[in-house]
Amino acid sequence: MAKKVAFLQGNEAAAQGALYAGCKFFAGYPITPSTEVAEVMSVELPKIGGKFIQMEDEIGAMAALLGGALTGAKALTSTSGPGLSLKQELIGYGCIAEIPCVIYNVMRGGPSTGMPTGPSQSDIMAAKWGTHGDHPAICLVPASVQEVYEETIRAFNLAEKYRTPVMIMPDEIVAHMRERIVFPEPGEIEVIDRTTPSVPPEQYKPYDTSFGDVPPLAAFGSGYKFHVTGLNKLPDGFPTTKAEYVQAEEERQVRKVEGNAADIMKWEEYLCEDAEIIVVAFGSTSRSARFAVDQARKQGIKAGLFRPITFWPFPEARLLELSKQVKAFISPEMNLGMCAGVIKGCIEGNAPILGIFRVDGEPINPDQIIDKMKEVK
Amino acid sequence: MAFDYDKYLRPNKLPHIWCPGCGHGIVMKGLIRAIDTCGLKKEDTAIVSGIGCASRLPGYLDFCTLHTAHGRAAAFATGVKMARPEMNVILVGGDGDGTAIGGNHFIHACRRNINMTYIIMNNKIYGMTGGQFSPATPTGDKASTTVYGNPDPAFDIAKLAIGAGATFVARGTAFHANQIDKLIAEAIQHKGFSVVEILDDCPTTYGRRNKFKSVIEMMNHLKETTVPVKAAEKMSPEQLKGKVLTGVLYKEEKPEYTEEYAKVIQRAQAAK
Amino acid sequence: MENKLPTIEIIEKYCKGCYICVEFCPKQVLEIKGFVVSVKNLEACIKCMQCELRCPDFAIKVTA
Numbered sequence: 085m086a087k088k089v090a091f092l093q094g095n096e097a098a099a100q101g102a103l104y105a106g107c108k109f110f111a112g113y114p115i116t117p118s119t120e121v122a123e124v125m126s127v128e129l130p131k132i133g134g135k136f137i138q139m140e141d142e143i144g145a146m147a148a149l150l151g152g153a154l155t156g157a158k159a160l161t162s163t164s165g166p167g168l169s170l171k172q173e174l175i176g177y178g179c180i181a182e183i184p185c186v187i188y189n190v191m192r193g194g195p196s197t198g199m200p201t202g203p204s205q206s207d208i209m210a211a212k213w214g215t216h217g218d219h220p221a222i223c224l225v226p227a228s229v230q231e232v233y234e235e236t237i238r239a240f241n242l243a244e245k246y247r248t249p250v251m252i253m254p255d256e257i258v259a260h261m262r263e264r265i266v267f268p269e270p271g272e273i274e275v276i277d278r279t280t281p282s283v284p285p286e287q288y289k290p291y292d293t294s295f296g297d298v299p300p301l302a303a304f305g306s307g308y309k310f311h312v313t314g315l316n317k318l319p320d321g322f323p324t325t326k327a328e329y330v331q332a333e334e335e336r337q338v339r340k341v342e343g344n345a346a347d348i349m350k351w352e353e354y355l356c357e358d359a360e361i362i363v364v365a366f367g368s369t370s371r372s373a374r375f376a377v378d379q380a381r382k383q384g385i386k387a388g389l390f391r392p393i394t395f396w397p398f399p400e401a402r403l404l405e406l407s408k409q410v411k412a413f414i415s416p417e418m419n420l421g422m423c424a425g426v427i428k429g430c431i432e433g434n435a436p437i438l439g440i441f442r443v444d445g446e447p448i449n450p451d452q453i454i455d456k457m458k459e460v461k
Numbered sequence: 462m463a464f465d466y467d468k469y470l471r472p473n474k475l476p477h478i479w480c481p482g483c484g485h486g487i488v489m490k491g492l493i494r495a496i497d498t499c500g501l502k503k504e505d506t507a508i509v510s511g512i513g514c515a516s517r518l519p520g521y522l523d524f525c526t527l528h529t530a531h532g533r534a535a536a537f538a539t540g541v542k543m544a545r546p547e548m549n550v551i552l553v554g555g556d557g558d559g560t561a562i563g564g565n566h567f568i569h570a571c572r573r574n575i576n577m578t579y580i581i582m583n584n585k586i587y588g589m590t591g592g593q594f595s596p597a598t599p600t601g602d603k604a605s606t607t608v609y610g611n612p613d614p615a616f617d618i619a620k621l622a623i624g625a626g627a628t629f630v631a632r633g634t635a636f637h638a639n640q641i642d643k644l645i646a647e648a649i650q651h652k653g654f655s656v657v658e659i660l661d662d663c664p665t666t667y668g669r670r671n672k673f674k675s676v677i678e679m680m681n682h683l684k685e686t687t688v689p690v691k692a693a694e695k696m697s698p699e700q701l702k703g704k705v706l707t708g709v710l711y712k713e714e715k716p717e718y719t720e721e722y723a724k725v726i727q728r729a730q731a732a733k
Numbered sequence: 734m735e736n737k738l739p740t741i742e743i744i745e746k747y748c749k750g751c752y753i754c755v756e757f758c759p760k761q762v763l764e765i766k767g768f769v770v771s772v773k774n775l776e777a778c779i780k781c782m783q784c785e786l787r788c789p790d791f792a793i794k795v796t797a
């Protein structure tokens with residue numbers, strides 16, 4: 085049987101991906117350029133008995149999301165820049181209380197209201213450092229409509245598997261462009277559900293690490309009763325200020341993601357084997373970069389593309405390896421050098437990083453990238 | 462017979478963190494008795510709070526308890542209730558938590574008329590952070606950030622709830638302890654968003670600054686400045702001057718949010 | 734049965750000596766000794782339960 089195909093916008097694909105992953109709860113607040121996700125979910129969720137709620141603001145949406153997720157539902161919210169800023173305190177709550185959920189953030193020009201309809205890639209640091217305190221961060225950066233669909237499913241899988249909020253962040257171009265998408269059959273892509281307790285309610289502790297770094301999570305209303313707080317807590321969920329517990333818990337929460345980075349990280353290498361110049365690019369920018377690499381190869385320039393699909397955790401070790409073979413990295417990005425800074429942090433000064441940084445709402449085109457390659461000595 | 466609170470308390474959590482004479486403990490006991498009256502099952506009941514002294518309450522109760530972030534209890538609770546309408550959802554918190562930082566979520570929960578009960582412990586101050594004024598601090602009162610007297614007017618929380626669309630609104634006091642459980646029980650049994658404001662006392666950060674020599678004076682003040690709505694009907698405007706009404710202040714039947722959403726599901730499935 | 738004295742149980746480790754029960758007992762049955770409440774006049778107790786009802790700390794229980 086031929087597979088179902090459609091011509092979809094990135095945001096619509098995200099909603100469809102969420103539904104494939106088993107999302108049953110959506111809480112959001114409208115904001116350009118992400119609103120289509122909410123619109124599709126408001127239509128589709130009630131059809132399958134799921135719940136959609138439009139809250140009074142993004143803080144409320146994030147709170148309702150966490151509340152819904154605690155009842156066992158796979159939960160999604162969608163937003164963009166200013167909304168992401170508002171959600172930050174409660175993203176931290178999701179991290180410390182270890183509540184799985186997915187935050188779909190379309191990157192538009194910032195700071196503040198910035199350029200609501202202009203593309204940007206300037207929320208990647210907010211994805212890692214936006215909420216205060218040490219905490220785990222997972223952030224995915226898809227580059228096509230098909231990838232938005234598949235990475236949204238993966239975002240849910242990672243959230244459920246690691247019991248933590250996961251962000252998926254297409255830039256505005258990816259979110260709004262229309263492309264052909266091929267839908268997987270049911271069961272074709274793995275769908276992961278959170279581990280629920282195997283012990284009876286009397287013995288259940290929500291942060292019991294005897295099963296590993298990711299403790300099973302019971303649902304409110306499923307016969308288990310337990311305490312959830314944003315304070316540092318003991319394995320039984322109750323607050324503590326005891327140094328040894330606080331230290332161990334915070335380290336575990338970060339380790340649960342960093343220690344499993346190999347499972348979470350995903351990237352694509354294109355013509356990197358013999359590359360002397362590697363363009364590191366993600367999202368829509370990576371599409372220009374791929375074109376530029378092809379053109380450069382025709383001109384005899386040994387260029388390659390390194391494309392992070394998971395942005396956090398960042399593929400540090402692989403870039404360090406590649407840094408030993410290249411003359412230079414090029415970092416085209418729709419911000420003032422955030423990714424370049426991250427690359428710099430992992431390549432131990434082995435190669436220069438040439439940046440193409442645009443925050444004028446215009447995409448970076450292949451010619452700009454090829455010109456930059458020609459600057460490499 | 463002494464009421465058996467232990468049945469609902471988590472073992473080994475007492476003594477609680479509240480100061481000597483803090484009214485939050487009196488409210489917690491009233492809530493427990495109300496839950497007992499209503500026969501709510503522990504595993505089917507979520508108790509949700511924000512941040513503040515009052516918001517530490519859920520930690521003591523043996524239910525599904527969710528101690529959220531400052532001001533966000535109503536929004537978290539809305540998520541819980543939407544996702545599992547069959548659960549009983551009770552919110553607790555202070556006046557600052559509920560009407561300052563959480564004011565937006567509060568009025569919208571009222572507007573939706575979602576079937577939950579919100580108990581606001583109004584001690585007219587930010588207790589936990591050491592006594593800064595709240596939106597419920599009367600004009601002229603002293604707080605750590607209004608040493609020259611509070612220039613801000615105060616909210617009437619019950620009126621705010623009524624104005625925003627809550628369909629059951631009651632007020633009690635920490636002094637009238639035997640009323641608290643009755644008001645809360647009636648609120649829980651009401652279908653829709655119910656608000657119970659309990660005029661409370663914070664001897665540590667409010668009483669001290671506002672010339673109350675002891676918690677006893679604060680309790681007496683609650684007694685002297687309040688009048689049950691029934692009694693007020695027979696009183697003249699002069700007699701009612703400076704008095705605050707207690708009892709069930711407002712009650713109305715209106716469509717409930719999760720039931721309305723169930724109809725949305727029906728319509729969506731019919732159209733499929 | 735009517736005249737049987739009640740039992741007033743005081744859980745000292747919970748009592749914070751706030752005086753609420755002492756002051757609002759209609760029969761002056763209670764007092765603060767040291768930092769916690771104690772019963773000074775059990776005979777006068779009319780089992781009205783005011784003390785138990787208002788104690789914020791679960792520290793006093795009256796059984797008729």
Ligand SMILES: Cc1ncc(C[n+]2csc(CCOP(=O)(O)OP(=O)(O)O)c2C)c(N)n1
Pocket residue numbers: 512513514515516531554555556557558559584586587588589590595663
């Ligand atoms: C976002 C945020 N802002 C400020 C605080 C600090 N804070 C903690 S509790 C509180 C006020 C609590 O007052 P109220 O809700 O009236 O409760 P009470 O302590 O009086 O019982 C404040 C301002 C916080 N925890 N989080």
Ligand code: SF4
Pocket residue numbers: 478479480482483484485514515584588589662663664665666667
């Ligand atoms: S500071 Fe005030 S509100 Fe907080 S516990 Fe003490 S008396 Fe109660």
Ligand code: SF4
Pocket residue numbers: 741757758759760761762763777778779780781782783784785795
């Ligand atoms: S039951 Fe009444 S009379 Fe007896 S000690 Fe308590 S308050 Fe006093």
Ligand code: SF4
Pocket residue numbers: 482747748749750751752753754755769770787788789790791792793
């Ligand atoms: S009211 Fe309770 S805490 Fe206060 S003195 Fe009496 S027994 Fe102790």
